[in-house]
Amino acid sequence: MSELTGARQVVLVTTRYEGKDNIITLAWHTPLSFEPFLYGIVIGKERYSYALVSKSKIFCVNFIPAEMKEIAIKCGTVSGRDIDKFTAFGIEKEECKAIDCARIKNCLGYLECKVIKEVEVGDHAIFVGNVEREEYIKDGKRLYHITNSLFKSF
Numbered sequence: 159m160s161e162l163t164g165a166r167q168v169v170l171v172t173t174r175y176e177g178k179d180n181i182i183t184l185a186w187h188t189p190l191s192f193e194p195f196l197y198g199i200v201i202g203k204e205r206y207s208y209a210l211v212s213k214s215k216i217f218c219v220n221f222i223p224a225e226m227k228e229i230a231i232k233c234g235t236v237s238g239r240d241i242d243k244f245t246a247f248g249i250e251k252e253e254c255k256a257i258d259c260a261r262i263k264n265c266l267g268y269l270e271c272k273v274i275k276e277v278e279v280g281d282h283a284i285f286v287g288n289v290e291r292e293e294y295i296k297d298g299k300r301l302y303h304i305t306n307s308l309f310k311s312f
């Protein structure tokens with residue numbers, strides 16, 4: 159399907175529930191509304207992150223530079239059920255300010271979101287997040303997913 163739908167920007171979404179931090183790699187995410195500023199993420203229901211976001215009602219969208227490709231692939235192939243991805247992959251964290259969640263240091267910018275709605279869509283769910291805080295830190299090349307073996311950066 160992704161050969162047809164084309165390149166999609168890869169982001170890392172951080173979550174926290176009962177003190178446990180996790181990271182999931184996502185290519186399915188989108189702005190939804192200017193006013194209020196709403197941002198949507200799409201997560202498979204079997205993912206550990208699905209359970210975390212569903213319970214905590216918070217998430218942070220971290221826009222990563224292209225050079226974080228290997229980190230994105232690692233965070234997108236193993237589950238936080240089995241490991242602490244921050245520790246295992248040496249990813250530095252900082253604290254969000256508007257939500258109780260970690261965010262990724264050295265990203266290009268981020269959106270701190272509170273879930274206002276969960277929409278079931280087949281085997282995935284869309285979490286609609288109200289953007290409580292946003293920061294654009296710096297410009298930089300982004301990473302785009304086309305297929306699991308084909309990425310582009312620009």
Ligand SMILES: Cc1cc2nc3c(=O)[nH]c(=O)nc-3n(C[C@H](O)[C@H](O)[C@H](O)COP(=O)(O)O)c2cc1C
Nearest residue numbers: 183184185186201202205206207234235236237238
């Ligand atoms: C480039 C890339 C993009 C991905 N995009 C999504 C996505 O949009 N939605 C999703 O549910 N999983 C996506 N995945 C798969 C999850 O990141 C992967 O299943 C991950 O291990 C789930 O981690 P968790 O169990 O800790 O939540 C993607 C993986 C990669 C490598």
